[in-house]
Amino acid sequence: MVEFERVTFSYDVAEVLHEISFVLNQGEIVGLLGPNGAGKSTTIKIIAGILAPRAGAVRVAGMPLPERAVDVKQRIGYVPESAVLFESLTGQEFLELSGRLHGVGEDTLQMRIASILETFNLASDRVSRLDSYSKGMRQKILIAAALLHNPDLILLDEPLSGLDVNAAIMIKDLIAALASDGKTILYSSHVLDVVEKVCDRVLIIHEGKLIADGTSDSLKASTRQDTLEDVFRMLTHTDAVEPGVARIVAALRTQRP
Amino acid sequence: MKAAFWRLVRRLLRGPRVSRALGSLGIDARRYWLLIDLFGTISERREMFSQLGTDGLSLQFAAWLYAIFSALMSLLLIMVGKSVVVYFWAFLAFTAFLMLTILFSETSNSLVNPVEGLVLAHQPINGATYTAAKLTHLLRILLYLVPGLNIVPALAGLIFTDSRWFYPLVHMLAAFVVGLLVALLCCAVFGWLVRFVPPNRLKAIGQVAETLPWLGYLVLQFSRELRQHIHAPAWLLADTTLRRTLAVGFGVLSVAIVVLGLRCLSADYLVRVASIVHGGSGRKSKVRRSRLSDLVARFFGGPASRAGFEYTSRLMIRDWQFRRQMIPMIPVALVPAALLATGWRISPFSGKFTGMHVMPHIFGILLFLICTVLVYGSDHKAAWLFLLAPAGAYGRFAKGVYARLWFVFAIVPHVALILVLPWLWGIRDAGLFVAYSLAAVSFYLGLELRLVDGLPFSKQAEPTRSPVSQLLMFAGGIVIAIAVGVQFFLVFRSPVVVVAVTLALAASAYLVTRRGLETFEVAIRFNLGLLSMETKGIYTEVQ
Numbered sequence: 001m002v003e004f005e006r007v008t009f010s011y012d013v014a015e016v017l018h019e020i021s022f023v024l025n026q027g028e029i030v031g032l033l034g035p036n037g038a039g040k041s042t043t044i045k046i047i048a049g050i051l052a053p054r055a056g057a058v059r060v061a062g063m064p065l066p067e068r069a070v071d072v073k074q075r076i077g078y079v080p081e082s083a084v085l086f087e088s089l090t091g092q093e094f095l096e097l098s099g100r101l102h103g104v105g106e107d108t109l110q111m112r113i114a115s116i117l118e119t120f121n122l123a124s125d126r127v128s129r130l131d132s133y134s135k136g137m138r139q140k141i142l143i144a145a146a147l148l149h150n151p152d153l154i155l156l157d158e159p160l161s162g163l164d165v166n167a168a169i170m171i172k173d174l175i176a177a178l179a180s181d182g183k184t185i186l187y188s189s190h191v192l193d194v195v196e197k198v199c200d201r202v203l204i205i206h207e208g209k210l211i212a213d214g215t216s217d218s219l220k221a222s223t224r225q226d227t228l229e230d231v232f233r234m235l236t237h238t239d240a241v242e243p244g245v246a247r248i249v250a251a252l253r254t255q256r257p
Numbered sequence: 258m259k260a261a262f263w264r265l266v267r268r269l270l271r272g273p274r275v276s277r278a279l280g281s282l283g284i285d286a287r288r289y290w291l292l293i294d295l296f297g298t299i300s301e302r303r304e305m306f307s308q309l310g311t312d313g314l315s316l317q318f319a320a321w322l323y324a325i326f327s328a329l330m331s332l333l334l335i336m337v338g339k340s341v342v343v344y345f346w347a348f349l350a351f352t353a354f355l356m357l358t359i360l361f362s363e364t365s366n367s368l369v370n371p372v373e374g375l376v377l378a379h380q381p382i383n384g385a386t387y388t389a390a391k392l393t394h395l396l397r398i399l400l401y402l403v404p405g406l407n408i409v410p411a412l413a414g415l416i417f418t419d420s421r422w423f424y425p426l427v428h429m430l431a432a433f434v435v436g437l438l439v440a441l442l443c444c445a446v447f448g449w450l451v452r453f454v455p456p457n458r459l460k461a462i463g464q465v466a467e468t469l470p471w472l473g474y475l476v477l478q479f480s481r482e483l484r485q486h487i488h489a490p491a492w493l494l495a496d497t498t499l500r501r502t503l504a505v506g507f508g509v510l511s512v513a514i515v516v517l518g519l520r521c522l523s524a525d526y527l528v529r530v531a532s533i534v535h536g537g538s539g540r541k542s543k544v545r546r547s548r549l550s551d552l553v554a555r556f557f558g559g560p561a562s563r564a565g566f567e568y569t570s571r572l573m574i575r576d577w578q579f580r581r582q583m584i585p586m587i588p589v590a591l592v593p594a595a596l597l598a599t600g601w602r603i604s605p606f607s608g609k610f611t612g613m614h615v616m617p618h619i620f621g622i623l624l625f626l627i628c629t630v631l632v633y634g635s636d637h638k639a640a641w642l643f644l645l646a647p648a649g650a651y652g653r654f655a656k657g658v659y660a661r662l663w664f665v666f667a668i669v670p671h672v673a674l675i676l677v678l679p680w681l682w683g684i685r686d687a688g689l690f691v692a693y694s695l696a697a698v699s700f701y702l703g704l705e706l707r708l709v710d711g712l713p714f715s716k717q718a719e720p721t722r723s724p725v726s727q728l729l730m731f732a733g734g735i736v737i738a739i740a741v742g743v744q745f746f747l748v749f750r751s752p753v754v755v756v757a758v759t760l761a762l763a764a765s766a767y768l769v770t771r772r773g774l775e776t777f778e779v780a781i782r783f784n785l786g787l788l789s790m791e792t793k794g795i796y797t798e799v800q
Contacts, residue, residue: 011457011532045531048378048379049379049528050378050379050527050528050530050531051528051531051532052528052529066528069527069528070381070382070383071381073379073380073381073382074381076379078379080379084375084376085376086295086299086373086376088298088299088302089298089299093298097291097295098380100287100291101288101291101377101380101381101382102380102381103287103381
């Protein structure tokens with residue numbers, strides 16, 4: 001479904017991704033992990049056709065990016081990391097806009113909006129403006145907008161951010177159900193136990209390089225660690241956090257004139 | 258009846274014929290109209306002023322103001338008694354210049370700061386459709402402002418004896434054509450920039466491009482020699498065929514530049530949006546501790562005043578929206594230098610009127626402009642941070658902001674003057690003038706602090722503010738003209754009077770500044786109070 005071949009990307013002079021290669025197969029749920037600034041969101045934006053790589057090749061469903069970005073966008077659903085929305089629109093209006101831009105027929109669109117909003121407990125807030133929504137409600141709207149046109153590839157960048165426990169459980173179940181329906185899902189998150197439970201395969205990016213690609217079990221076995229969190233800490237060299245914590249506490253206790 | 262008319266227009270515009278025509282230009286008609294509706298809705302709901310363009314109400318207000326202004330101008334030209342041809346070209350040139358400055362700014366704002374583009378970047382919209390929708394939305398400015406500027410002059414043109422009955426039609430048609438050409442030119446320029454400038458540098462380069470019409474105007478205004486040397490060579494005037502060929506060639510080249518520029522704009526704009534919006538974020542600055550802010554912290558009220566001082570210093574340079582609003586003020590900012598260049602040899606005590614008499618007041622105007630826009634910023638949502646500050650900090654923070662403005666616009670230029678002027682005028686004249694000017698500028702700043710309508714850089718830009726500021730400036734200009742007259746005829750006649758007036762101004766500046774700081778603090782508290790009550794979004798940021 002997605003072929004990422006020796007992709008390099010840079011903002012200005014700082015290289016964010018360096019010759020990254022991986023493949024996402026149809027019906028697969030792949031977790032994308034990495035510390036802050038590793039390049040996870042950039043990777044997702046490149047697949048979504050929002051950023052163009054500096055070097056390398058990206059193909060989604062056989063279509064090259066960015067040349068066929070419009071066709072690719074028609075087949076993907078994307079939940080961005082930050083909830084940027086048109087805040088003066090209502091939830092209903094925003095979803096209608098998103099569905100219509102994807103060419104969903106009006107009757108189908110209204111049926112899907114009603115169904116998704118009902119499931120997300122947003123039916124009574126559908127005519128309220130988005131600037132009155134809480135962070136979790138906005139996140140639900142973003143997820144709904146990403147699913148409305150029944151995409152083949154779903155890109156989720158921190159989708160559980162701000163969601164309550166019930167909604168988070170539902171999204172996890174929804175991801176599994178969508179994958180069993182043949183959809184490919186790329187799931188970026190910092191919540192490692194969720195990734196471990198939900199994903200078939202895990203990619204770990206560190207300092208713009210792909211440092212691990214495999215199933216959770218194979219990664220644990222190859223690094224001789226018990227949990228995915230231990231694997232992550234070992235590979236990204238974040239195992240020594242205690243000295244850093246002690247340094248912060250010491251700085252807070254210090255008073256200078 | 259009116260509603261039925263607009264329904265008919267809407268049906269015709271969105272019908273199959275127009276769709277086919279749009280399709281032949283590579284524009285997806287269905288998505289184009291969806292975007293037009295979206296931009297219309299969020300503009301009228303007053304969202305994203307700072308990114309999307311102006312709403313109908315603000316445009317109506319601006320159009321009325323321009324109508325009044327152009328009526329006065331046409332009255333003046335009719336009284337001067339020039340021919341209708343001169344009158345026609347004068348208004349056409351005026352329309353072209355004004356549209357160039359307004360549309361350059363609006364196009365830059367809309368294309369180079371496209372936050373709404375981020376929301377739409379992953380939607381299946383091709384570049385041509387998105388660009389066409391955005392430009393159509395911007396063209397509303399023409400539909401409001403061109404009639405505002407020209408309808409009264411077009412009708413008044415009939416007063417000229419050498420004009421014909423159809424003059425108003427010709428005038429209006431020409432004005433619209435000029436406006437449209439200017440709009441296409443602006444878009445083409447940004448098309449070239451989007452194509453060839455790296456996305457992360459586009460915002461900065463776009464702002465440089467915005468300054469060009471103003472800089473061109475200034476060069477022509479202040480360089481008499483340059484104007485005298487601009488004339489066509491004799492060989493060109495003699496050869497009519499060559500002239501025509503050159504004119505045709507220039508026309509073809511211009512059309513090619515505009516068409517190719519527009520094509521560049523529509524090619525891959527949405528792929529570049531994310532990089533454009535985050536442009537410059539990779540830049541690193543040094544960690545340094547300023548001795549000046551140490552002094553501000555010591556004398557103006559501790560860490561909170563240092564915070565105000567540093568915050569204002571940094572954001573006045575880095576805030577995109579603030580910098581953008583300062584661009585039309587470049588002529589005012591350059592006027593002190595121009596005045597210094599024209600009047601630096603003659604002492605203001607010589608009895609002759611020189612540019613130096615006006616200088617303190619020009620700083621007053623500059624501070625007026627800064628104080629009116631200081632409250633607007635790109636990252637206004639970050640104002641939540643100030644909701645968490647202890648109540649007592651706001652007054653000291655306000656003093657820090659004041660210290661920054663006073664230092665940059667009063668202390669620095671006057672220190673520079675006191676180093677130069679004694680060599681030219683003698684110590685007494687220079688010392689008295691600098692002391693007087695410093696007191697006057699401080700007085701202006703104390704007075705104008707009241708115009709800072711809340712926490713600096715904490716509101717999104719308001720298009721309705723601009724015409725109001727222009728009215729205030731107009732009134733302020735009259736007051737300043739009177740003040741300059743009084744100063745010239747009564748004050749700079751005797752050193753003793755200058756000393757007395759300087760002392761009075763300094764004392765008034767002190768009192769006015771104290772009151773101004775109190776008002777400024779109240780404005781900050783009020784502004785933050787409104788934010789905490791009205792803006793749910795701000796709490797969403799906190800969450």
